[in-house]
Amino acid sequence: MSFLGYPRPKGLVGARNHIGVISTVGCANDVTWWITQQVKGCTPFLHGQGCTQTQPDLDQVTRTLVSLGWNPNLAGVLLVSLGCESVLVDKIADGIAESGKPVDKVVLQKAGGATSAVNQGTRIVKAMMTEASGVKREEFPDSEMVLGVKCGASDTTSGLVSNPATGAACDLLIDSGGTCIFGETTEFIGAEHVLAKRAATPEVAQKIMEIVSRMEQRVTAMGVDMRGGQPTTGNIAGGLSTIEEKSLGAIAKGGTRPINAVYEYGERPQGKGLFIVDTPGREPEFLTAVAAAGAQVIIFSTGLGAPQGFPFVPVIKVTGNPNTYNRLPEHLDVFVELGDGNSTAEMGQTLYQEALAVASGKQTKAEIIGYGNFPNIFTTGPVI
């Protein structure tokens, strides 16, 4: 099978043709947002990080911003900096420039204030957009597809229906030679032994156990039971009693194929196949990690109804809960129903076809209503 994508340098393929306007620090968010309101087809990346944090977190933010700039759905990138932040805008620009796509920067303190920075940035983005708009979609085999998978606002139907259906779509892509990325390490707790059995090598199995242990230690260091935070109050209302139960249902979305490697937050997986990126389960941080990993399209399985997309990666919402699908048609793209002759394999095929259609240009509900402008970057240390 194939899809229609935008050719990018370094052999990458985009599903969208946006110019990314990326804040390097929370203090530059307003300028970033104002620039994106001036030019059609450019998208913001806003977040609350990038300054007065310890070096491991600053490294993680830098790595994540560089990887986001590499995402093939972006034809070009404008970085928006305040000027005095801890992360270095030039270092981020150099990292993105290695992707071979145009990258530029605007610095508020050097531009003479927000108004000048917006004017300067708008001129740059207009020029990039003019250039990018000449690129045409071409046919690519589905082996060039990079799919992210996620579950959120889960209830029991997630683990029973929509996560296995998402996993079946993942398996179809892996069998076609493509790439699939999953994560949400917190939601491996209690199910890590099942995932470790699927590791391609003993080293990968060990890494899976390590990231779960590391995440669990961060939780237990707080001296409380994680229940209420994970599973969330909504998960519990939906019938999930413990993190183990949530995890055993959550891992189904990653399918059944061998796990080739485990990456740190903000890294870009190399090669093809199935990969884990170490991430928390929360949407704003997770979706950023999958976009940074190079996903062109994300399938997002939900039980209770999660509305958000991501600024420059289309997010397909799928639910197996008929009540949710009927209540929230504005936010949900696909309904999959268990029973009465619908097999998980058939539901996976439905989702796979939808992913190919969206990769080729079909708009998701979240894109149509423009929901998803407030992602974030995961950090683990204090703000200092």
Add this chain to the structure above:
Amino acid sequence: MKQKVIILSPKDNVATALTDLKAGDTLELAVGGHKKVIKLGADVPFGHKLSLSRIELGSPVVKYGEVIGISTALIEPGDYVHIHNIASARGRGDLEGGAK
């Protein structure tokens, strides 16, 4: 969905309701290859769990063929199973010694 409950593995000692079930409802189920009649001791909402067997205090609760938690009370067949009678064994910073 015509089926009222789903049992995901023969090892499981809980089932998941596929519709809202009421106290006093009787279910005829195939549990581990045997026919079993379970009478519900309480309402079990859609997506929530009911017990298939007697689960002693402090025993594993099993779904997907895997342990999903430990019982914090004696659970009888047909009882509603949720946070009032099972607890997680993981991420427990509140317990001495923390995690497993």
